[in-house]
Amino acid sequence: METAELCLVNIGCLATPLGAAARAGAAQGEIRLLRDAAVAVAGGRVVYAGPAGGAPDAARVFDCGGRLVTPGLVDAHTHLIFGGWRQRELALRLSGASYLDILRGGGGILSTVTHTRAATEDALVDKGRALLGDMLRHGTTTCECKSGYGLDLETELKQLRAARRLQDLQPVTLVPTFLGAHAVPAEFSDRRADYVNFVCDVALPRVADLSLASFCDVFCDVGAFTADESARILARAASLGLGLKAHVDELEDGGGAALAARAGCVSAEHLIRASGDGIRALARAGVIACLLPATSFYLDKPYAPARDMVAAGVAVAVATDFNPGSSPNLNLQFAMQLACLRGGLTPEEVLTAATLNAAAALRLSGEAGTLEPGKWADLVLWNAPDLPYLLYRYGTNLVHRVVKNGMFVTARL
Ligand code: NIG
Numbered sequence: 001m002e003t004a005e006l007c008l009v010n011i012g013c014l015a016t017p018l019g020a021a022a023r024a025g026a027a028q029g030e031i032r033l034l035r036d037a038a039v040a041v042a043g044g045r046v047v048y049a050g051p052a053g054g055a056p057d058a059a060r061v062f063d064c065g066g067r068l069v070t071p072g073l074v075d076a077h078t079h080l081i082f083g084g085w086r087q088r089e090l091a092l093r094l095s096g097a098s099y100l101d102i103l104r105g106g107g108g109i110l111s112t113v114t115h116t117r118a119a120t121e122d123a124l125v126d127k128g129r130a131l132l133g134d135m136l137r138h139g140t141t142t143c144e145c146k147s148g149y150g151l152d153l154e155t156e157l158k159q160l161r162a163a164r165r166l167q168d169l170q171p172v173t174l175v176p177t178f179l180g181a182h183a184v185p186a187e188f189s190d191r192r193a194d195y196v197n198f199v200c201d202v203a204l205p206r207v208a209d210l211s212l213a214s215f216c217d218v219f220c221d222v223g224a225f226t227a228d229e230s231a232r233i234l235a236r237a238a239s240l241g242l243g244l245k246a247h248v249d250e251l252e253d254g255g256g257a258a259l260a261a262r263a264g265c266v267s268a269e270h271l272i273r274a275s276g277d278g279i280r281a282l283a284r285a286g287v288i289a290c291l292l293p294a295t296s297f298y299l300d301k302p303y304a305p306a307r308d309m310v311a312a313g314v315a316v317a318v319a320t321d322f323n324p325g326s327s328p329n330l331n332l333q334f335a336m337q338l339a340c341l342r343g344g345l346t347p348e349e350v351l352t353a354a355t356l357n358a359a360a361a362l363r364l365s366g367e368a369g370t371l372e373p374g375k376w377a378d379l380v381l382w383n384a385p386d387l388p389y390l391l392y393r394y395g396t397n398l399v400h401r402v403v404k405n406g407m408f409v410t411a412r413l
């Protein structure tokens with residue numbers, strides 16, 4: 001074997017899923033766990049991951065002090081770029097208003113739209129850079145990033161351009177998603193069909209033309225877009241070559257999981273209220289269920305039926321849903337801990353959910369999500385001796401060091 005650039009030695013526990021495709025059912029919990037391991041990297045990629053004894057010579061050797069090492073975390077669902085915050089809604093919620101009450105009263109998403117429209121692109125980039133740096137400090141090395149707080153052409157493009165610029169400003173891989181169908185904006189409130197036409201005929205072709213997004217997402221739920229509207233938007237996006245995602249069955253079971261399966265979505269998000277039929281449809285179509293337990297926590301809602309999904313053979317991912325309204329948390333460790341402590345996934349299943357399956361939800365599982373030769377050398381050294389400790393010590397950032405593309409990185413200020 002050639003000499004590596006860097007070899008991480010004295011890894012107390014190497015924990016990684018294996019393979020280049022999402023893992024479902026029993027396979028989701030079948031990960032590689034190796035004591036006294038080493039990982040070597042060259043050219044930004046893993047060249048060796050295995051027992052310490054087999055490691056290649058390296059220009060630099062780093063002692064991990066017996067720590068747990070996992071692949072870098074992949075946050076497959078975030079609304080990273082937005083203007084303002086929504087802490088004012090906390091008091092409304094405490095006095096009994098629901099998320100939907102606030103949305104219907106012109107607050108919620110629409111208040112963030114007002115702030116995002118008013119923000120300059122530079123201001124969105126500056127804010128996004130700080131937030132993305134914070135994600136990196138918490139172990140996220142790949143992050144999806146949705147638009148959807150513009151709801152007009154200019155602002156949707158501004159959000160997506162800001163995401164593109166962020167790519168060079170922090171050592172985190174960003175995957176942009178167009179979410180023009182996040183809410184019907186106030187100026188279209190009595191002409192919703194016109195807004196759907198705008199998304200299909202104006203915004204989507206422009207986003208595709210400018211190659212500003214890899215995916216198109218829709219918020220298909222009560223108070224947002226109907227299944228028919230969502231199906232039309234997703235079909236248009238597919239015809240333009242975008243991958244598909246859908247926020248479904250969060251507030252009500254509106255048959256959204258079945259819609260995501262019919263439409264050919266790579267992943268379906270939330271799924272708190274998904275029915276048994278919906279779950280079976282996801283399994284048959286190979287749609288990844290992207291669960292967002294930090295949103296259930298903040299909105300005090302039930303947790304998605306993760307165990308039923310695993311039992312049905314659905315590949316489960318876990319993400320933060322970071323956004324100013326329903327999940328002001330960008331720490332993926334916390335979402336993983338909730339998926340375990342409240343969602344009932346095992347530590348092994350959760351690790352797969354936040355690495356390999358999340359990478360698959362971004363169509364990056366050939367590159368990211370496991371520590372195997374050929375994959376991106378993205379990994380986290382944890383202040384933890386083993387995997388269960390990572391899911392158990394909630395409430396504090398357990399990251400020791402982060403390696404991105406083979407290099408130790410820190411957030412850029
Ligand atoms: O994923 N569900 C829809 N959209 C976001 C919430 C966005 C907001 O409240 O600003 C979500 O939870």
Ligand code: FE
Nearest residue numbers: 077079247321
């Ligand atoms: Fe979301």
